[in-house]
Amino acid sequence: MAGSKLDEIDRKILAELQADGRMTNVELAKRVGISAPPCLRRVRTLEEAGYIRGYHADVDSRELGFEVQVFAMVGLVSQAEADLSVFEGKCRDWPLVRECHMLNGEVDFLLKCVAPDLSTFQSFLTEELTSAENVASVKTSLVIRCAKDVPGVPFEVLEERVRQLERGL
Amino acid sequence: MAGSKLDEIDRKILAELQADGRMTNVELAKRVGISAPPCLRRVRTLEEAGYIRGYHADVDSRELGFEVQVFAMVGLVSQAEADLSVFEGKCRDWPLVRECHMLNGEVDFLLKCVAPDLSTFQSFLTEELTSAENVASVKTSLVIRCAKDVPGVPFEVLEERVRQLERGL
DNA sequence: CGTGAAACCGTCGCCCC
DNA sequence: GGGGCGACGGTTTCACG
Numbered sequence: 001m002a003g004s005k006l007d008e009i010d011r012k013i014l015a016e017l018q019a020d021g022r023m024t025n026v027e028l029a030k031r032v033g034i035s036a037p038p039c040l041r042r043v044r045t046l047e048e049a050g051y052i053r054g055y056h057a058d059v060d061s062r063e064l065g066f067e068v069q070v071f072a073m074v075g076l077v078s079q080a081e082a083d084l085s086v087f088e089g090k091c092r093d094w095p096l097v098r099e100c101h102m103l104n105g106e107v108d109f110l111l112k113c114v115a116p117d118l119s120t121f122q123s124f125l126t127e128e129l130t131s132a133e134n135v136a137s138v139k140t141s142l143v144i145r146c147a148k149d150v151p152g153v154p155f156e157v158l159e160e161r162v163r164q165l166e167r168g169l
Numbered sequence: 170m171a172g173s174k175l176d177e178i179d180r181k182i183l184a185e186l187q188a189d190g191r192m193t194n195v196e197l198a199k200r201v202g203i204s205a206p207p208c209l210r211r212v213r214t215l216e217e218a219g220y221i222r223g224y225h226a227d228v229d230s231r232e233l234g235f236e237v238q239v240f241a242m243v244g245l246v247s248q249a250e251a252d253l254s255v256f257e258g259k260c261r262d263w264p265l266v267r268e269c270h271m272l273n274g275e276v277d278f279l280l281k282c283v284a285p286d287l288s289t290f291q292s293f294l295t296e297e298l299t300s301a302e303n304v305a306s307v308k309t310s311l312v313i314r315c316a317k318d319v320p321g322v323p324f325e326v327l328e329e330r331v332r333q334l335e336r337g338l
Numbered sequence: 339c340g341t342g343a344a345a346c347c348g349t350c351g352c353c354c355c
Numbered sequence: 356g357g358g359g360c361g362a363c364g365g366t367t368t369c370a371c372g
Contacts, residue, residue, distance in 0.1 A: 006233075014226065014228055014233070017225075017226035017228075018225055018226050018228055019225070020223065020224060020225075021190045021191060021223075021224035021225045021226045022190060022191060022224040049232075050229055050232055051228060051229055051232050051233065052226050052227065052228060052229075053227040053228070053229055054189070054190075054226075054227045055189060055190035055191040055224060055225070055226050055227065056186075056187055056188070056189075056190045056224070056225060056227055056320045056321065057183065057186035057187050057190045057221050057223075057224050057321075058221065058222040058223045058224065058225055058320070058321070059183055059186075059187055059220060059221060059222070059321045059322060060219055060220055060221075060222055061321065061322045063218075063219055063220050064175075064183070064220065064322055064327065065327065065330070066322045066327075069270075071270070071272065071279055088316035088317070091316055091317050092316065092317050095323035095325055095326050096323065096326065097317060098317070098318075098319050098320075098321075098322075098323075099315070099317055099318050099319070100315070100316040100317040100318075101238075101240070101312045101313075101314075101315050101316070101318075102312070102313045102314045102315070102316060103240065103310040103311065103312060103313060104310055104311045104313055105308075105310040105311075107310070109316075110240055110310070114322055114323070115326075116326065116327075116330055120326075139274075141272040141273055141274040141276070141279070142272065142273045142274075143270045143271070143272060144270075144271045144272060144273055145270075145271045146268070146269070146270050146271070147257035147260055147261065147269040147270070147271060147278075148257070148260050148261050148266065148267070148268055148269040149267075149268050149269075149270075150267050150268070151225045151227070151267075151320075152225065152226075152227070152228045152230065152267075153228060153230045153233055153235045153267075153283055154264035154265065154267075154283070156264055157264050157265065157284075157285065157289075158233060158234065158235075158285075161234070161285055
């Protein structure tokens with residue numbers, strides 16, 4: 001099962017770097033309770049194994065002038081794999097689309113979009129998204145406010161889960 | 170207007186740190202074309218001004234055993250501000266909820282959730298979310314796959330916008 | 339904003355368990 | 356296998372021009 005090859009120190013490293021990705025290695029080593037060299041080796045291993053995909057500054061999009069955030073629910077005409085891939089490729093090319101998730105249920109895709117203002121978004125919506133080949137329907141909802149936006153996963157839940165698994169060895 | 174107090178170097182710094190949050194300051198300085206000390210001063214200023222909210226390692230949730238990702242659309246009974254705040258507070262307390270956006274339109278909130286497996290999510294859904302006070306309806310959609318998930322904002326769009334504004338001085 | 343210097347950190351080789 | 360020690364080169368971060 002996934003995650004089973006990580007020990008407690010690895011999970012603490014991931015939790016710390018998820019909370020503060022610019023932490024120095026010596027500070028990280030101090031927090032997880034080992035010295036710097038093995039700590040750095042573990043971080044490199046976690047990066048190469050794909051547990052850590054990268055590090056990003058979390059920029060404030062509204063401060064930067066992207067005042068509009070929109071979720072778009074997209075239905076397609078054809079859900080054949082080739083047609084899904086074509087649509088996903090377009091989403092990757094559209095800079096205003098930041099996330100593209102394929103869902104089960106009534107709607108095929110959920111897109112998270114940002115834009116500097118409503119008219120920019122409307123141009124994108126009418127000229128690109130809605131008029132794209134194979135798109136059957138688009139329903140959009142403006143984000144009024146964001147009450148929570150934390151990255152990654154809840155490590156508390158992971159730890160609890162590990163403890164349960166250990167009890168059931 | 171927001172973002173107008175940043176010059177081109179500041180925007181390049183933000184773009185670089187969004188792409189690679191662990192870049193060293195000397196590398197960053199080289200890329201934006203200034204020397205290290207003023208570059209670090211700019212980064213600190215951007216952090217204090219709130220343009221940079223933090224730095225995070227981007228961990229692979231599926232590799233870590235969070236195999237279930239769900240979007241939940243929540244309708245409330247009352248949309249009075251006090252009741253909205255209460256619900257948002259609960260979302261902040263629920264570790265499985267990673268994002269909570271208030272939307273316009275038919276649904277009041279869109280939640281992004283993660284869970285180790287379906288039964289964990291179902292317990293949360295039935296025992297916590299659906300049975301929470303003031304919650305009228307919950308519709309959930311499982312994420313089948315994620316075609317795109319890039320953090321932050323498209324700086325290409327910002328630069329284009331700045332050029333347009335400069336032409337219209 | 340740049341230069342120089344001092345303190346700190348990332349990183350490696352080696353030894354240890 | 357992993358962790359610790361010591362040392363070198365690069366980096367962060369001052370004070371100052």
